[in-house]
Amino acid sequence: MYPVQQSAGVDVIDITDPGDPRVDDFRDLNSVDRRPDLPALPGGRKGKGLVIAEGVTVVQRMIASRFAPHAFLGVDKRRRELGADLETPALAGVPFYRAEADVMAEIVGFHLNRGVLGAARRPEPLSVAQVLTGPDGSGDRGPETIAVLEGVNDHENIGSIFRNAAGLGVDAVIFGEGCADPLYRRSIRVSMGHALLVPFAKYDSWPHDLEAVGDAGFTLVALTPGEGAVPLTEAVGAAKTAFLVGAEGPGLAEHTMRRCDVRAVIPMSRGTDSLNVATAAAIAFYERARR
Amino acid sequence: MYPVQQSAGVDVIDITDPGDPRVDDFRDLNSVDRRPDLPALPGGRKGKGLVIAEGVTVVQRMIASRFAPHAFLGVDKRRRELGADLETPALAGVPFYRAEADVMAEIVGFHLNRGVLGAARRPEPLSVAQVLTGPDGSGDRGPETIAVLEGVNDHENIGSIFRNAAGLGVDAVIFGEGCADPLYRRSIRVSMGHALLVPFAKYDSWPHDLEAVGDAGFTLVALTPGEGAVPLTEAVGAAKTAFLVGAEGPGLAEHTMRRCDVRAVIPMSRGTDSLNVATAAAIAFYERARR
Known part of the structure; x- marks a missing residue:
């Protein structure tokens, strides 16, 4: 024809x-x-x-x-x-x-x-080490802001997090235990294709990989609505910052939070269920980017 | 049984x-x-x-x-x-x-x-005037922060906006032209039920209703990725603030933006499609709530 x-x-x-x-x-x-x-x-x-x-x-x-x-x-x-x-x-x-x-x-x-x-x-996956050191492996052009997910098992939320990461200056994503496949068609669609552009790696050994994140110079910031957390505004200033977010409902595992340097909360007006995980992550990314 | x-x-x-x-x-x-x-x-x-x-x-x-x-x-x-x-x-x-x-x-x-x-x-809908003056009609306990939507025709986005409004201190929502039904089952589900709790009204005459919003003392802030906008941080300080958001893609209509007091932009790193409308609204709500 x-x-x-x-x-x-x-x-x-x-x-x-x-x-x-x-x-x-x-x-x-x-x-x-x-x-x-x-x-x-x-x-x-x-x-x-x-x-x-x-x-x-x-x-x-x-x-x-x-x-x-x-x-x-x-x-x-x-x-x-x-x-x-x-x-x-x-x-x-x-x-x-x-x-x-x-x-x-x-x-x-x-x-x-x-x-x-x-x-x-699917190409060879990137390793956590590759994601932490950046494209040339030297760390000189390595990431300054990353997101680390645990238990985020919803393809749409993962897509949204990639989209928000791309829009708000997050350099890479690390997937911890219990996350859904970031390369599922729906994840890619919701991410507007940014799942293909923002470097990501899946954990090798969880939560021990968090030590590698800390060793690479990152301050680990756990987002949590729980007790003992400081306001988000006080937790985003480190030269290298990793934001950890967990699934809606259970949130981050306690053994994961214990490996973090600081727990941060987004002040909320009507109960702790009132932000979706991708939205909470976006606000953390924004709070850091606005400095 | x-x-x-x-x-x-x-x-x-x-x-x-x-x-x-x-x-x-x-x-x-x-x-x-x-x-x-x-x-x-x-x-x-x-x-x-x-x-x-x-x-x-x-x-x-x-x-x-x-x-x-x-x-x-x-x-x-x-x-x-x-x-x-x-x-x-x-x-x-x-x-x-x-x-x-x-x-x-x-x-x-x-x-x-x-x-x-x-x-x-469905009960009798609230009017724009009722939403602007608050529960007792005097304006004394009236809203200080509202969201005004135009062309948001996706039930899921509407649900998310209600959820974000509830979590981040937004008192009411006004639906302008071209929006989907906020009481559709999916909207209510995604809102976690906050669509039933956050007062809302549908426009009576669009965009003329925006005059009533201004007359009620609100500064109208149009969220836009376009030219001539100030950073969001500079646009959230008025005693009464109305955030206007449009559909992804087309955004707010020009005749709507002309009725606004200020145009505000969320600084973004990789292109203007990189935030979903509900996420952009959440960031505006957060920026105001964090003061």
């Missing part, structure tokens, strides 16, 4: 048969068992371990990230909106599978308003 | 037949057409105009609110968790329909983890 186009970047390939195996990486996005963004597990069970970006903005951020897309699927309108982003030499030879909206809906399993998807294989 | 209990408050009535008409107000909660929390429209179309609270905490807040419940549906475990809250004289004679979890699931149309629901009829 459309002619195949040549460009410096992607190869545009028209897909008219929803069963075409070339688009298998985009198939059944909402399936509990087969969705491609589940981590691959030993023995070949579960997902393909892919990272899926959806929508023009998030796909643009994927292209700019260390999650190098190996294929795209989208309607022509969205391909045109991406424009020059698809013509970068790094994407030379990468297929852009172009489909009509109804064909695309049959492939992914529902009508996808955002109209374009990118798929990347 | 359980004996009917007598108490000072609710009447406990066992429901074993999911088709029992006495629980019709809780039927098909997720139905697009028949869900009971849709506003009643002229001609009898659409919903029943009910307000539905779900879960122990939100039901407790409904009981404490001006949205007087006329019926409850729940499993016995949740009824026991509510305990004394159900025994207040104000609930004398109000039915608590007690059901097993599977019967309840058939009634509401899905398995409801939170296990208890309250239903109230």
Whole structure:
């Protein structure tokens, strides 16, 4: 229906048969068992371990990230909106599978308003040490503000925390015990793609990894509504600050809080349930950024 | 299966037949057409105009609110968790329909983890004038901080804004043009029930109602990422402050911003899309509350 186009970047390939195996990486996005963004597990069970970006903005951020897309699927309108982003030499030879909206809906399993998807294989995860020392490993350009999560098992909250981190000057995120997968499609979507851009690492040994955070020069600030906490305003001034946040309800584990240098509270007017975990984190990030 | 209990408050009535008409107000909660929390429209179309609270905490807040419940549906475990809250004289004679979890699931149309629901009829809405002058109409105990929303058409964002308002000292909310229904079940759930406790009004004439806000002594602060805005820290000090927030993407309409006294920006590090509207509002509320 459309002619195949040549460009410096992607190869545009028209897909008219929803069963075409070339688009298998985009198939059944909402399936509990087969969705491609589940981590691959030993023995070949579960997902393909892919990272899926959806929508023009998030796909643009994927292209700019260390999650190098190996294929795209989208309607022509969205391909045109991406424009020059698809013509970068790094994407030379990468297929852009172009489909009509109804064909695309049959492939992914529902009508996808955002109209374009990118798929990347999960790269080697960053280690806690890599995240703490920054991109060149020297620590000179290392992070000054990080967020450390424990028990945050909701993909939407994780996405929001990435988005807030990006907006409010947080350099990296460390995932402690009990957190949901930051590369789940919903996390990435809610993060507006910042989950692909803000460096993150998963704990190696919890909560012992917190020692490494302290050894890297960070003051560990536990956010808690509990007793004995100082107001947030008094707890954000260290040269290097790590904010620890726990799940709504239980909050941080006691053995985690004991490893922190200070406990900080956001003064609240009507009870302690009145901030969502991502909102509480955003306020801590803001309080630090406003100095 | 359980004996009917007598108490000072609710009447406990066992429901074993999911088709029992006495629980019709809780039927098909997720139905697009028949869900009971849709506003009643002229001609009898659409919903029943009910307000539905779900879960122990939100039901407790409904009981404490001006949205007087006329019926409850729940499993016995949740009824026991509510305990004394159900025994207040104000609930004398109000039915608590007690059901097993599977019967309840058939009634509401899905398995409801939170296990208890309250239903109230929508009371007469508050007017903008009532919200601005406070509970006794004199203005003496009137609000000092309010939020004014325009084009916020996402139930979840509205719920979050209520929750953040309650936690961070905002006294009332005014809904301008283009906002979603604050009494939709999802709004109430995400608000943790604070949508029932924080006074709110819908605009009467938009954006002219903003004159009434100004006449009531409020400084109107437009939150915007746009040009010509001062940092938020410089815009929160007036004795009475109204924060105006618009939808993500378009933001506030220009004719709305022109009616504001000051435009304020939250300094951000990586692009203007990096805060959700409810999070941006929370930061403004926090910045004011921290003084």
